[in-house]
Amino acid sequence: MATRTRRPERRQEPLSRERIVSAAVELLDTVGESGLTFRALAERLATGPGAIYWHVSGKTELLAAATDAVVATTVTEDETDATPWNAIRALALGVFDAIEAHPWVGTQLTQAPPQSPMLHIFERIGRQVQALQVPEAAQFTAASALMSYILGVAGQNAANTRTLQPGTDRTEFLDAVATAWEELDPDQYAFTRSVAGRLRKHDDRAEFLAGIDLILTGISARQQPTA
Known part of the structure; x- marks a missing residue:
C-alpha cells in the first residue's frame, strides 16, 4: 500500500x-x-x-x-528641491488623494487626539509657510487656513463619493445636478445658474488645487509692501 x-x-x-x-x-x-x-x-x-x-x-x-x-504616505516625499508653494500643493494633493482612497481617514483626522497624524500634516504645512517668509505673527493663521481648507474640502469630497450609490456614473450624476441648477429660480439663484455649466465638467482635483493656489496667492499678497 x-x-x-x-x-x-x-x-x-x-x-x-x-x-x-x-x-x-x-x-x-x-x-x-x-x-x-x-x-x-x-x-x-x-x-x-x-x-x-x-x-x-x-x-x-x-x-x-x-x-x-x-x-x-503623504508626508514622506523629499521636498528638498521643491519650492514652498509646490511643496504645499504636493502635500495637499497627497492628503486629498489619501482621503479619497480611504474616506474614513478624513473623519479620524478631525477626531484624533494630540500628537495625532493631523499634527504631522500641520507641521509640514507650517514649515513651508515659514519658507515662504510669512511674518511670524501671521504664520499660525496661514498654516491653519491651509490645513482647514485641505481637510475640509478633501473630507467633503470623500463624503460626497460615499453618498453615491454603487455603480453611479459621475458624468451622468453631475449632468443631472447641473441641469437641476439651471432650472432654479433666476432671481434667487442667479449665480448658481451661471456656474451650472462649470459643475457639469469640473475636475475635483483640479478645483481643489486651484483653491490652494488662491489661498497661497492671498498669503503672498499680504506680504507685499503697500504703496
Missing part, C-alpha cells in the same frame, strides 16, 4: 503590529469604522483577538495607527 507523503504545513507570517495595522486599513476600506472589530480583524488575520490585544490596546489606538499609516 502506497504511503501518502505529508505536505508541510504552510508557515504563517508572524503577527506584528505592522501586519495588524495593514489588515485594519483593508478592513476599514471595505466596511468602514463601524465594521472594524477585533473579532473581524482576528478572522482576517487567522488568529485570536487576544493575540491582537498583545500589540494594540483597543480600537481607539488601532484607528489612530491605521490613520497614521495612511497619512505617513
